[in-house]
Each structure stands twice: as C-alpha cells, then as structure tokens.
Amino acid sequence: MTLRILSFLFAVMLACLPLTTAANAQQPPSFHDFKRISILHEGRVKPLDSYARAMLKELSGKENIAGQTAIEWLARALFDPAAATDEPVFLIPDAALRAMLDLPQDRRHFSLSAIAPGLQKTAAQVSALMQQETSALTQQQQELLRLHEDALRHAALLRSVSLILPLEAELPEWIARQENETAAKNFLTLFKYKPDLMTRMKAVIKAKGGDPQHYNAEEQKTAVLAFSLEGLQAAGAAGGDFRVIPTDMAGAGELVTPWSIFTQGLGGPKTAESFTLWQKMADAYRARNGEDFANAAQALAAPGHDLEIAYNLIKPFHVALILYVLALTIAVAAALRPQLPLPASWLVMAGGFAAHLFGIAARVMILERPPVGTLYESVLFVSMICAFLTLLFTARRRRVDILIAGNACAAGLLAMAPALLQRGDSMDMLAAVLNTNFWLATHVLCITAGYGLCIMAACLAQLWLLFKTQRTSRPELTLTLYNMTEVLAMAALLLTAVGTILGGIWADQSWGRFWGWDPKENGALLIVLWLVWLQHGRIAGMLSPPLLMAGIAFLNVIVALAWFGVNLLGVGLHSYGFISGIAAALALFCTLQISVIAALLFCALRNIRRGAHEG
Amino acid sequence: MKDRVLNGCIIVLLGLAGYGITLYLDGRAPRGVETQTSAPAPMHTQIPAFSFTALDGAQHDIRDFRGKIVILNFWATWCAPCQKEFPALLRIADSHKDDIVLIALSSDIERAAIDRFLNKLSYKPRANVHIALDDSQRITAGLFQTYRLPETWIIDRQQLLKHKLIGAEWTDEDLRSIIEKIQ
Numbered sequence: 001m002t003l004r005i006l007s008f009l010f011a012v013m014l015a016c017l018p019l020t021t022a023a024n025a026q027q028p029p030s031f032h033d034f035k036r037i038s039i040l041h042e043g044r045v046k047p048l049d050s051y052a053r054a055m056l057k058e059l060s061g062k063e064n065i066a067g068q069t070a071i072e073w074l075a076r077a078l079f080d081p082a083a084a085t086d087e088p089v090f091l092i093p094d095a096a097l098r099a100m101l102d103l104p105q106d107r108r109h110f111s112l113s114a115i116a117p118g119l120q121k122t123a124a125q126v127s128a129l130m131q132q133e134t135s136a137l138t139q140q141q142q143e144l145l146r147l148h149e150d151a152l153r154h155a156a157l158l159r160s161v162s163l164i165l166p167l168e169a170e171l172p173e174w175i176a177r178q179e180n181e182t183a184a185k186n187f188l189t190l191f192k193y194k195p196d197l198m199t200r201m202k203a204v205i206k207a208k209g210g211d212p213q214h215y216n217a218e219e220q221k222t223a224v225l226a227f228s229l230e231g232l233q234a235a236g237a238a239g240g241d242f243r244v245i246p247t248d249m250a251g252a253g254e255l256v257t258p259w260s261i262f263t264q265g266l267g268g269p270k271t272a273e274s275f276t277l278w279q280k281m282a283d284a285y286r287a288r289n290g291e292d293f294a295n296a297a298q299a300l301a302a303p304g305h306d307l308e309i310a311y312n313l314i315k316p317f318h319v320a321l322i323l324y325v326l327a328l329t330i331a332v333a334a335a336l337r338p339q340l341p342l343p344a345s346w347l348v349m350a351g352g353f354a355a356h357l358f359g360i361a362a363r364v365m366i367l368e369r370p371p372v373g374t375l376y377e378s379v380l381f382v383s384m385i386c387a388f389l390t391l392l393f394t395a396r397r398r399r400v401d402i403l404i405a406g407n408a409c410a411a412g413l414l415a416m417a418p419a420l421l422q423r424g425d426s427m428d429m430l431a432a433v434l435n436t437n438f439w440l441a442t443h444v445l446c447i448t449a450g451y452g453l454c455i456m457a458a459c460l461a462q463l464w465l466l467f468k469t470q471r472t473s474r475p476e477l478t479l480t481l482y483n484m485t486e487v488l489a490m491a492a493l494l495l496t497a498v499g500t501i502l503g504g505i506w507a508d509q510s511w512g513r514f515w516g517w518d519p520k521e522n523g524a525l526l527i528v529l530w531l532v533w534l535q536h537g538r539i540a541g542m543l544s545p546p547l548l549m550a551g552i553a554f555l556n557v558i559v560a561l562a563w564f565g566v567n568l569l570g571v572g573l574h575s576y577g578f579i580s581g582i583a584a585a586l587a588l589f590c591t592l593q594i595s596v597i598a599a600l601l602f603c604a605l606r607n608i609r610r611g612a613h614e615g
Numbered sequence: 616m617k618d619r620v621l622n623g624c625i626i627v628l629l630g631l632a633g634y635g636i637t638l639y640l641d642g643r644a645p646r647g648v649e650t651q652t653s654a655p656a657p658m659h660t661q662i663p664a665f666s667f668t669a670l671d672g673a674q675h676d677i678r679d680f681r682g683k684i685v686i687l688n689f690w691a692t693w694c695a696p697c698q699k700e701f702p703a704l705l706r707i708a709d710s711h712k713d714d715i716v717l718i719a720l721s722s723d724i725e726r727a728a729i730d731r732f733l734n735k736l737s738y739k740p741r742a743n744v745h746i747a748l749d750d751s752q753r754i755t756a757g758l759f760q761t762y763r764l765p766e767t768w769i770i771d772r773q774q775l776l777k778h779k780l781i782g783a784e785w786t787d788e789d790l791r792s793i794i795e796k797i798q
C-alpha cells in the first residue's frame with residue numbers, strides 16, 4: 001500500500017503537470033447535455049449528473065463545492081486536472097487528523113495538493129493499519145484510511161481522460177517535422193513516437209549521464225516528452241472507474257474507461273467515434289467554447305436519463321421532509337391555538353406525501369425494481385406508509401393529535417434515512433440473492449408495510465394512553481383512537497404474518513431452507529408473535545384496554561429491534577443491510593420509549609382507578 | 616353486509632393489482648452490468664469506410680471486399696510479436712485464396728522498413744494479400760483506436776466486425792476456428 005500510494009500519487013501529480021491549464025473564461029459551457037452522458041458506475045448505467053453528485057458527496061460531504069455544482073466540478077476535474085488538484089474537495093472533520101497531516105485548523109476542506117505531503121508522511125502507518133480488522137481501528141484511524149482511499153479515487157478521476165488532454169511539452173524537431181501544426185498534441189497522438197524517444201534517451205543518457213542540465217535543447221525536449229508520456233502511461237495503467245466509452249467488444253450497454261481502450265486493446269470504430277467527441281468536448285471546455293462543448297455533449301448524451309436528473313434536482317425526499325415538518329408545526333400551533341386553520345396542516349402534509357410518492361415512484365422507474373431493496377429504501381417506504389395512513393385517518397375529520405403523531409413519525413423516519421446510506425449513490429444495485437422482482441414486491445413490501453402499520457399503531461396507542469392520563473375524559477376521541485389502533489394492529493398482523501411466510505418461501509428457494517432461526521427471521525417472527533399474543537389477550541379478556549394499548553405501543557421497540565437491531569449483529573444468511581454505529585441511538589430510543597410507555601400506563605391506570613376514566 | 620362486500624372487493628382488487636405489478640416488473644430488474652470484460656464477444660458493428668494504397672500502388676476501398684472474409688491486421692516491423700504472427704496470417708490467407716482477404720496495415724514511419732522485412736521473409740505478392748503503409752496511423756489509431764500492436768480484426772462477408780485478436784498469442788487453429796464459425 002505504501003508503494004502503491006506513493007507511486008500512484010506521484011505518477012498522477014506528475015501526469016497532471018505536463019497538461020496545460022485551461023484558458024481563461026470566454027463563454028462558460030452549458031452542462032445540460034454533459035450531465036446526460038452515460039457512465040457505468042457501481043454496476044448501474046447512470047447519468048454523469050448522478051455520478052458527479054455521489055462522488056463529490058463522498059469526498060466533500062456536499063453536492064456543491066467552491067461555488068461549483070457537482071457536474072461543474074466533475075467537468076473541471078476531467079478537463080482541467082492541473083487546476084482541479086488545488087480545489088478543496090476533501091473533508092477532514094477531525095482536528096487531530098488535520099494536525100497529524102500538518103494541515104491548518106481553520107478549515108475542514110482541503111485540496112489534493114494540500115493533503116499530498118501528509119498522505120506521503122502517513123503512508124507507512126496506513127500500510128500497517130490495512131493489515132488490521134476495521135473493528136479494531138479507532139475512529140481517527142478509520143478516517144485516515146478513508147482519506148487515503150478517497151485521495152486515490154480522486155487522483156484516478158483526474159487522469160480519466162488525460163490521454164486526450166494537450167501536453168505542455170515542446171516537441172523535438174524530428175517529431176515536429178512529422179506532425180501537423182494544427183493536429184492535437186496529446187498522449188494518443190504522440191504515443192507512436194515513444195519507442196524512438198526511449199531509444200534516443202538511452203543513447204543520450206549513455207553519452208551524457210542522467211542530469212538534463214548537461215543536455216542540449218533538443219535533448220531536453222526529448223527527455224521531457226519521454227518522461228511525460230511515461231508518467232501518463234504509468235498513471236493510466238493504474239486503472240479507474242470512469243466507464244463512459246461504449247465499446248464494440250462486448251454486449252450492448254457495456255461501457256469502458258478511456259484508458260482501457262489503450263491498455264487493454266478495447267478500441268474499435270465505436271470507441272473512435274466516442275473519443276472524437278470527448279476530444280472535442282475537452283478542447284471546447286479548455287477554450288471556454290460553450291457552443292462546441294454543448295454540441296459534442298449533445299452527441300454523447302444518452303436518452304432516458306431525464307427522470308433521474310429531475311430526481312436529483314428536485315430532491316423529493318428533502319421536499320417531503322420540509323413539508324412534513326411544516327405540517328407538524330402548523331398542527332402543533334393549531335393544537336395550542338384552535339383558531340388556527342388545522343386543514344392547512346393536512347394540505348401541507350398531502351403535498352409532502354405527493355413529493356414522497358414521486359420520489360419512490362421515480363426510484364422504481366429508474367432502478368426498474370420494486371421500491372424496497374435496501375435499509376435506506378425501507379425507511380423511505382415506511383415513512384410514506386405512516387404519512388399515507390395519517391392522511392387517510394384524518395381525511396374526513398381533521399384530528400390534530402393524529403396529524404401531530406403522523407407528521408412526527410413520517411418526518412422522523414425521513415430525517416433518519418440518510419444516516420443509513422452507505423457511501424456513494426443511494427440507488428445501489430442489489431446483491432444477486434435480493435434482485436428478484438417478485439419477492440421484492442411481495443415479501444419485502446409486506447414486511448415494510450407491516451412495519452409502517454405497527455409504528456402508526458404504536459403512536460396512536462401512545463396517544464390513547466396520553467388522553468387517558470388527562471383529568472378530563474374525552475370518550476369520543478379515545479374511542480376513535482382505540483378503534484383505529486385496533487384496525488392497524490390487525491392489519492399489521494396480517495401483513496407481517498404473510499410477509500414472514502413469504503420470506504420463508506423465498507429463503508427456501510434461495511438457500512434451500514424455509515427457516516433457519518436467522519436474526520432477521522426471528523425479528524419478523526417476534527412482531528407476529530407479539531401481535532398474536534396481544535390479540536389473544538384482548539379476545540380472552542385478559543388484557544384490559546390500557547394494557548392492550550401499552551402492548552401495542554411497545555411495538556415501536558419491537559419493530560426497532562427487528563428492523564435495525566438485528567443488522568447490528570452482522571451474522572446470519574441474511575447478510576445484507578448490516579450496519580454499525582447506531583447501537584447507542586437504538587438503545588436510547590428503546591429506553592425512551594419504554595420509559596414513556598411505562599409512565600403513560602402508570603398514569604392512565606391511576607386515573608382509571610380514580611374513576612376519572614372508564615377502562 | 617354491504618360494507619363487507621365492498622371491503623372484500625377492495626381486498627381482492629388490491630391483491631390482483633399487486634400480482635399484476637409484480638408480473639410486470641418481474642424479470643425487468645437489471646442484474647447489474649459486468650464490469651470485467653472476458654474474451655472478446657461477437658459484435659455487430661459495421662466496418663467504417665476507408666481506403667488505402669497498397670505497396671504495389673493499387674488503390675483499394677474496404678467496400679471492394681464485400682462478399683469475402685477480411686482479416687484486417689495492424690502491425691509494424693518494429694513490433695516483435697507482429698513479425699512473429701505475420702507468417703501465420705499469410706498461411707491462413709494462402710489456405711483460403713478465394714474466400715479470405717488479408718489487409719496488413721503497417722504503422723511504420725518509412726516504407727523501407729517494410730520492404731526490408733518482406734525481403735527477409737522472401738515474401739511473394741498474393742492477389743488476396745494487401746500490405747500498406749498507414750500514414751500517420753490514420754486508420755490504425757484514427758478509425759480503429761489501435762495503439763498497441765498487433766491487433767487483428769476478423770470481418771465477415773457483410774462487413775460486420777465479428778472478432779478481434781489482441782496481441783499475437785493465437786495459433787493457426789484459433790484463427791481457423793474463428794473463420795469457420797463466420798463461414
């Protein structure tokens with residue numbers, strides 16, 4: 001790793017040096033079509049817009065940097081890498097890590113050129129850290145590793161199209177004579193001279209030694225050009241993931257990196273066409289010729305990315321979260337001052353739900369699979385279910401208590417969702433065992449819809465208990481809440497039971513066994529058994545309404561453990577969705593919920609005993 | 616009673632809708648795209664139009680060879696693997712004089728190098744073999760993006776690119792097998 005980092009970074013920095021810096025601004029290019037160019041990234045063909053946003057977010061934590069949008073940053077990184085090495089894209093939030101890398105403490109974002117000396121200094125340490133398990137590393141050590149990996153990825157991005165960018169090196173006379181003055185002067189066009197350059201360099205070194213100061217002007221030009229080509233080739237051979245060139249070599253839809261055309265011989269007529277356009281785009285960008293840039297980008301842009309670009313731009317889940325919070329605020333205000341219009345809360349929430357639904361529908365259409373395939377998507381879906389149920393229950397009669405509870409649930413889940421995202425694009429390709437539409441649409445949707453119903457039932461149950469703690473009895477409100485909670489609990493039982501059985505059938509098909517007492521399976525069964533026990537207790541008359549409601553309220557804890565808790569264990573055949581770092585938050589949530597439910601139950605029972613309420 | 620019937624109908628309709636959606640979506644999910652290329656797979660790109668001047672001075676257009684299997688070889692005299700595979704290419708061309716055309720485009724800077732190499736091989740001109748100098752790699756790099764030599768394209772009678780051999784690590788049998796499949 002030490003040698004790899006040192007040599008790679010050195011090669012990339014060196015490779016960027018010969019490349020000229022772009023001319024000053026004449027006409028800024030439009031990125032309308034540039035963002036629509038296809039790239040194969042993390043197993044999915046997506047627009048450059050998504051790639052740029054994901055990449056920049058991973059490096060800097062933001063989708064905008066130094067006054068540039070993500071796509072502008074990407075264009076600069078590709079076509080003006082020498083300047084891009086000075087852009088502060090690396091986020092280093094840890095002060096101790098900044099000190100270790102000899103970086104100033106007055107900011108948190110740094111450029112590749114700023115962190116390079118620190119990376120070199122810590123290269124040996126990183127090599128040693130890589131031999132250890134991630135769980136054995138401190139937070140700072142993990143951050144250091146991550147920074148090194150990010151620097152490598154960023155460096156790889158910078159040299160993605162370096163083979164078509166102009167070289168600053170002056171051509172030796174014998175090459176200049178053969179080249180057309182107006183022809184492009186880049187790695188690809190000059191590579192053919194490399195064998196001759198190397199032969200001449202060997203002769204010069206043999207005659208005059210390795211110090212260029214002893215060379216004449218022509219020999220110095222030869223040395224610089226040979227060194228530049230060698231540096232670029234070494235950097236290019238290190239690989240990368242900027243797969244944008246359609247190739248003649250494989251099935252339709254496969255894209256390869258520009259450098260692999262050179263290193264792996266994947267070139268052909270199709271790649272030649274694509275390269276010509278990328279060359280035009282690079283030249284136009286560097287000359288700030290917006291028209292030529294747009295024309296070349298338009299020829300490269302792929303159809304079918306408009307929805308994803310709209311999704312990236314609108315950020316429907318952010319919109320939904322804002323509207324849910326706004327609806328919550330209006331509902332709370334209306335609760336405190338009844339003269340305020342409560343229907344406004346419902347309407348705002350409906351707007352949020354529409355944005356939420358658009359977001360999920362867009363993901364379904366983009367990914368061409370059902371809406372829930374990852375932990376992140378499950379949270380989005382459950383949040384939507386909570387919002388939908390709230391709107392349904394309050395459609396005819398606006399209930400401020402239900403609106404508050406529903407908006408709080410929906411907003412809380414949506415706010416929590418981004419914390420569950422793995423690094424990179426939120427639209428991941430699924431593991432092979434998961435990627436079957438039938439089971440994703442049945443088992444997974446049943447289970448997650450069941451979770452949503454459980455959460456709403458739990459919230460309404462806690463509302464019921466809260467009302468029962470009041471001195472004034474409000475039977476019309478509590479009766480409605482009781483009935484709603486009962487219906488939700490029954491529906492949740494149906495969905496979770498069916499979903500669990502469907503999961504068993506899926507497991508039987510995938511792994512050859514219906515049930516293996518896997519933590520995830522046990523979690524799902526726990527919810528079913530809890531609901532069954534509650535219903536049996538209610539029917540048998542062994543659970544009074546307060547106890548029943550407390551039991552339903554406790555579903556929040558059970559669902560949290562079944563949904564998130566089992567993923568912390570990191571064991572079992574259900575080896576997807578494993579996460580770490582939320583144990584403390586989960587424990588806090590469970591503790592708070594148990595405390596609240598216990599307190600509400602105690603007070604409700606006390607009130608009932610006093611005769612303030614009927615049980 | 617009416618409510619029960621209505622509820623029952625809603626449940627049945629929802630179930631049918633869900634089943635219909637799963638049937639629609641089933642099989643449409645992308646499986647992810649393989650990012651590692653294995654051996655070159657058949658492709659169906661039409662060969663681009665180009666012309667060249669053979670060493671004997673004759674002008675040719677690639678379209679002239681429609682109806683024949685074309686072996687398009689990119690080589691150079693300074694490339695050792697190219698020198699190694701050249702006789703094998705000639706053997707294949709000789710074994711199918713009426714069916715196969717061999718076009719060998721050289722990236723040498725000067726023709727003299729090619730003449731020296733052919734003299735060394737005791738090369739005798741064949742009607743179905745055309746050797747040419749690709750000036751400034753106009754075709755080699757410009758049209759076919761070949762930067763490392765040798766590379767050999769096999770083109771079928773409809774002038775579709777069918778196979779690409781990268782390097783010289785192939786045998787006569789490999790090439791014969793590819794040609795037989797095309798035939």
